[in-house]
Amino acid sequence: MKKSVLLLFLIAISSTSFAQELPFKKVKLSDSIALENQMQQLAAICDTQNLSELDLFKFQLIRGEYEDALASIKKRVAETPIDQRQYLDVYIHYVEAKLSTNFKDAFKKSYNKYVKNSDDIQVLNLDKALIVRDPTDYYVSNFNTTYTSINSEKISQPIAIDLVKKYFLKSVFSSTRAIYFEEIKQDHKRRYVVNDSIVIPMKDGAEVSMVVVKRKGNSTAKKSAILVSSIYAGTNEASAMLSASKGYIGVIANTRGKRLSKSDIKPLEYEHTDVYEVIDWISKQSWSNQKVAMFGGSYNGFTQWASMKHKVHPALKTIVPMVAIAPGIDYPMENNILHNYSYSWNFYVTNNKFLDFEASNDFKRWNSLKNTWYKTGVAFNKLDSLDGRVNTLWNTYMQHPSYDDFWKKMIPYQQEFAKIDIPILTITGYYDDSQRGAIYYYNEHHKYAKNPNHYLLVGPYDHWAAQTKPEESLRNYKLDKAALINIEEELIYQWFDYILNGKAKPSILKDKVNFQVMGTNTWMHKPSLSAMTNDTLTFHLSADKTNDFYALKSKANNLEIQMSVDFKDRKSMTNTEYYPWPLERDQINLKDGLIFKSEALKEDVIINGSFLGNLEFSINKKDVDYSVIVYELTPEGNYFHLSYYIGRASYAKDREQRNLLIPNQKTKVSFDNSKLISKKLEKGSRIVVVVNVNKNNNAQINYGTGKDVNKESIKDAEIPLEIIFTGNSSISLPIWN
Template identity: 20%
Template sequence: MNKCNIDINERTNHYYELTWEEVKIPMRDGNYLAANLYQPKAEGKFPVIMTMCPYGKDLHFSEFGPANPNIAIEYSRSQDKGPLLSWETPNPEFWVPQGYAVIRVDERGIGKSPGKLDILSESLKRDYYDAIEWAGTQSWSNGKIGLLGISYLAMSQWAVASEQPPHLSCIIPWEGAVDYYAEFAYPGGIQANGFLEFWWKNAILPNQYNPNGEYSEEQLKDNRIDFPTVVKNNPLRDKTWTNRFADFNKVKVPVLSASNWFSAGIHTRGNFLGFQNAASEYKWLEVHIGSHVGEFYTAQGRALQKKFLDYWLKGLDTGIMKEPKVKLAIPSGGNSYKWRYENEYPLSRTQWTRFYLNASSKTLSKEAPKSKEMICYKGDKGQDSKYWPKPFMKKFSKNENSSKRVMFETTPFESSTEILGPIKLHLWAASTTDDMDIFVSLRNIDPLGNEVVNSGANSNEFPISQGWLRASLRKIDDNLSTDYKPYYTFDEEQKLIPSEVYPLEIEIWDSAIVIPKGNRLLLEIGSQSQSGCALFTQTGDDRIWDADVTIYTGDEFDSYLMLPIIP
């Protein structure tokens, strides 16, 4: 057993010395999972904060993901440091002195947990259930378990919550997907294999269970399910995918769902869907900006987490039940924002406003063009098989000479305008082939033609938002879709007839921004990712490279951008 004395700046009612030990948590099939148990050195029973993930319970934050230089930057920015801090997990050096036990579990096949590695699987849900129930019945536990963590550690929270383990009391999924197909593996139906392969190679495989390094590479391969192969072999959202993630109808514990406005492509969408659709009677939504892990470890981030956990795990009256259910950062570009409380999401006072595309003038206007026009852009024939997005562009013009994208812009706004909520592009388009991949970015342009970028989860130069769609997967779920947000079934491929015009409903992920007077909105549509976001990367083995696309506007072709304008 190890001991660590902790100094904390936050004012607390109690101070506890921290002790920790490694424990083996029994599973229903006779195996076990290894975990680090951090707890107060004191008599009594304490609530438990638990995580389970594939990143290695003993790997320090600063050592995670050696191929990603941003890790060291994130650690240097974090207000929460210390020898026990691990990537995307709650820091026991903060939480144990507050009177919590913290359990960090290596999932099966990872770190010191033996077994077959199978990430984001049905077996993960069962193992997590068993770990929660074990923790809820220990002599040092008060029987109330809360889950808290970022990204993967949020994704697994939604999943196990729908299994309804009796001792699970609440969850705080922070920037984590819920639909592994549509948000993680195939956004818009286009495989995000650039990121997936990088993540699998650099964040998962180095942590595979390998006692004393004695397993050969062949033994390691035999003892895991290769997730990139699962992705490639399952291009439609069938039971291979739906069995893995949460059934929202069964998520009934209290939820604090935390999203990031500027993380389109992986970390924005799920937390909105979870808040809107979970069956929980008590649920809150927080939406911030900035780095993927930064807000989680700030004093204000931890204060919100503690207010939630103290109420549901300790029974303290923290005032959270009196607060509005929605807390939103209202951004104005860069790192600038103001907090605002709301009662629902999307906001009931939203003015859903159509801005029509005009192919002739390359404009966006509230007035629909009367005559039919068209504009074309080229595919990426001969593109290298390992394509990465081009460098971020600082200046934009609708008249820019680019054969692989087209741009539409508004006139300068006559007054400061707030856009907040889901965004949709209704587009009439034709392809020269039987399919097409469409990439969309929405940008804020100042009077000098410079883009006003935003501090996002994985880039400090993030646009307002982005959207993607593979046209053959355009089929809409009419029961779930609304006038402002399409939901795709992703269960059936419907190939195109070359040169035939099709209406496409393209989801642009939820976002928020205040557009100053004099600025313009620019809508960019093209054949490749111009996002400036390195996380969402499309490579060549699953791309429709050779489709030339024609966009139709005017007359019966009512192509428009649907914006959520807040009066």
Template identity: 35%
Template sequence: MRKAWLLACCLAYSSLATAQETAWPSRAAAATAALEAQAPDLARKLLSERADWEPAQRMRLQLAADRYREATESIRAAREQRASTAAPVDAKTLFLQYEIYADAKLRGEPSLLPSLRRGFAALGDREAARALPAFGADLPRARNDLDAALTRQLGKKSIAQADALELVRLFVFHKVYAALLPAMPTLIAEDETRRYEIQRDVVVPGADGASLRGLVVRPKSARDAQPALLGFTIYANGDWSLSDAKAAAAHGYVGVAVYSRGKAGSPGPIAPYEHDGADAAAAIAWIARQPWCDGRVGMYGNSYNSFTQWAAAKHRPPALKAMMTSASTAPGIDVPMQGNVFLNFLYPWPLWTANNATLDGDSYGDQARWQRLDRTWYESGRAYRDLPRIDGTPNPVYSRWLQHPGYDAYWQAMTPQGDEFARIDIPVLAVTGYFDGGRVGVQHYYDEHLRHRPNADHTLLIGPWGHFAMQTGVARFVEGYQVDPSALIDLPELRYQWFDHVFRGAPKPEPLRGRVNYQVMGADAWKHAPSIEAMANERLRLYLQPASGGGEGALAEQAPARDAFSAQNVDFADRSDVDWTSPTESLLDKLDPHGGLVFASAPFAAPVELSGLFSGRLDFTTNKRDMDLTVSLYERMADGRYLLLAWHLGRASYAKDRNRRELLKPGKRQSLDFRSERLVSRRLQAGSRLVIVLALNKQRDMQINYGSGKDVSDETVADAGEPMRLRWYGDSHIDVPLMRAGEAAASIGAAR
């Protein structure tokens, strides 16, 4: 249901509504039920007010107004519109659930099952596998969302158009799925029997005598043994795994899902990350021996399920022939810490995955609990290691992680290191996005693989996508940013196009023409490069010039006097900012640096492309022995809005070596080199400026480094002492990768 809900959200409106008001309700309503009864009247009013609704909007309004034949025509128009985009594969099944509902209503059928049967009988295996996830939903959640929208309207005499469209969307969603869901178990069972051979609760041998559990899906149309595609996962949700495996079978492969040790009925303790590599390698060997497999195995999956691919590759099982990774996590690198800084949003994750043999959704989904924990911990000033005591529930996995603040042997045992990367001689496709929290892990694996095997067949694809784009498809808006049309490619289908290239000799998918394939945000264009370094032909060095008379400093091409400095003071004992949280959007109307220092370049005189990884050197003195630092790079557009391009998060004492801590020397001038691990490509328009925010981490949702030099997890507010005092000297600079066609394209005006 997770995928279905996200998919339904992704099919939201493609254009923004105006601020126009509509008189509604016609009759006063004292309760939500009375107001809901007037939702069809609202839809009819909206239809009468405009004739130029987008097809998706028009379709929902027509369904709400019981105009089913007209809704069917709008669905056809939406499909024609989708077919003309860069991702036309799902055009045939777009809004199929709504079409089936309308068909049943037009025929006067009390149950949707006959219409469902007709609809799915007309689909091929691939189309059916693609469509089915959209036919599941969390109906209680949908009811709550609709009730909340209705409650907000009680007592009002008019409704803003944007609110009206959202209310109609929620009304139609609940109405359609309330009718659909009762018929879906029968439809799914019949469809699976017709298309696939499915083995559930399969016992798969793991490493060291472990017994794992999994499932196997084979296409009924297959006559010979086929390559198998494996998703190895800790997420023991049979619906998710079965959906993925059926999609693989629909494309002519054997779809296999195997769960981590201790999950889905497998005996033994659950230890995220710790056994997956050896267990996945053993599972691959077992799969290759089965009569339905031709001896070749590919792996795929997102996030944790990409980690398991690298974990398996550490053991280099001979039958593993290809890896299709996306949003890859790298334990010890980007989870549960980044730059050696532990992140609170990962604290509930071990409870979700390790509390029971499936998933503890009640615990993980209790956002009020986790927000309360963050706030209580921050206000109390207690040690980070006390989080389980504050929460009142043990979290043994997270507590074990805190015992390893460096990238030590514990973490290194989980993924390839050194020569183990050199032995990975199979094709790898890595997909990530500019808005994907997993792109740090993707970058780590890419860097290490190419460092130890320079001729590795490792292809990188990146665009303006979020963490779940490979699972749910590319969204048109991500973190406030409107995605360019050229970036709307069909990532789920690309998976199988690439596997067909590797296993069946099909042409390589067009987006993968180079080793590094990237969409240039703002240019609506794709580019291809032989390396990340080749994405740019210049590195523009900009020095952090102190502000004169307060305000923001400058990013200047000329270095200021070596002894010039910007002063920064942070009082870690002050918790008056407990309510502050970092923005969830990347496109901002205004910038809140939260005590950070801001440095801005002069405006670019002409458009210029920024592509690659920014880096820099910070020259400073401090009165403390350590600090956690964020360097954020923004574009300030000519209209004053800010777009977060990339950032670097790191603990100063681990800047030279992720594993070996080297404390700072209070009072001594010293330097720190850094490189962002968040790849980006963006066409900056004339008038745009680059902005750097230099901030010490002090917020309730991540570990706080007080600078005492003790293990940061043991520090308390008592270790804060006097405020941290910093001087950032004139040698401090950033290096920004630019691709330019001529001298004028990259020039910026004189520094202020």
């Protein structure tokens, strides 16, 4: 729309349009011209005085004020580090192209030049941000859903502003995706030789699909190979290219059945043999110097440990498992409680030879499924019946609720850890969903192997950040600058250079256990996990209550605290704040669970490690799923989520054998594998502990009958759960003075 037409429109509208309500009349989403005009008009009448600089740019662009928008985005780009502006660079090329007479040609030409002038790392970051994690479909769907949900001819300022911002994302990425996809992929061909058509046979006749990446222009000398073994076919090429850019051969092996393999897709079950055979194949290639290293996160961390179950291949020189899952330990169940997020994951990785993003991103389906299951109270093993799809893997998982032979065959077990004698660097985070898996491997290796050459690095990272480069904030908490290390592009290759090429050890690894102390901007370095702490703060539960808080006492007592949970009640849930998001908030739900608060700390202390729990209680059932959350209540009145634990009482003593409780008889359950953390606690802070029973739509509901929990249903909920904790129950925080 020309400025003169827009001016007439602005004059015509009522001055009240600049108040709270704005006129809005729907057009057909398929009518792109009408939609563009409407969004331009809406952007023009929105109140943008309090918008951020970046959001103001979005409104300038949608209004058609391209010169102003270009000036705004150039300023923002100049202030942003190059490794954090993959989206911003799309924006600047988009605006420049809008100022030309041929948008597509102009964008293609400028983006092509931009990519060619970028170094290897920068282009790979573009690939990861724009292709591997392609946001376009989400942006389109998000706008369309928001737009169609509006059923009024007037909308508020916040809704209008939100709609324009979502339209901006939809417009920019949907009109440029095909172009930048092609430019990035063509640039890869300019830099690398990629052989993605390799299929190798396994001894049992199955097939594994492989990708080998070499940097063009390098010598023909034999090189070490950096292997990523992954079920996520089609997403690891950038990692292999990164290895090639660092002077190695990048290799990807996909789980049997994935990519070009004609075998059946079997997640988790065959990596313990297949990955070993892949390493053997690599060691026999003409380009190999018989040195292989592995790295990768989550599933790709598990495959590294799986490769060493039976023996360590002579060519395997080191592994760097990041946020590694441990099947049967922390995935798909945690402390024997089966979570439902693995239900959708199974479709994501098995629906086709690559990944089914459409199924994975069908949040409406997954939310509807778990809500329907919770509201109806049907048994957990009926999830796929409610979904209307057969979920073979899910049904298999439910047949193995304890840590039995099905799980044990996947990774080293007990004495099988003793033979693992290669250098290892384990990386995880305080808020990593798979931290318990990563620490399980670390502990078992140290338990059975003699003086293992095994390093641990852990910081204030979640499942994603611990595999890549942490951003400045994690779940609303601003990280210390010391925590902002580049794990993916620098640290792990410093480690590979150290092990494979005899270069200096990464400077951050000053001892075997290396951890960032939140709130101090420093790292600590200790020879072992146990050396992280030199003292303990122990608190006992008590029935003394002031307002919403029971008291945490320094000594055991004879008082009892009672809690009742009605599993028939599906209008409410319990333990809904178990997951730490955000990390810091100004309030928590004081009506969910039993809330205990300590006296104010008399001095600063550092909590280092995993908190311990010794809960003494009696229940009127044979079992219970319980949780414990520990917060720091700061002097300013904010709750900081420190750590958390969830477990099934009947497996507290032994994850391999279920031991049911005797109803109405006191029992003690103990745990020491809560989420590890390191953080400075300020003088004047208080410790807040939430003890709860798990009843929500994110995991199994244990009704306490003693039957298979997967088969229990709301029919087993006639009698509410009554649980009585005694004052002998304690929570102990490991600290460093």
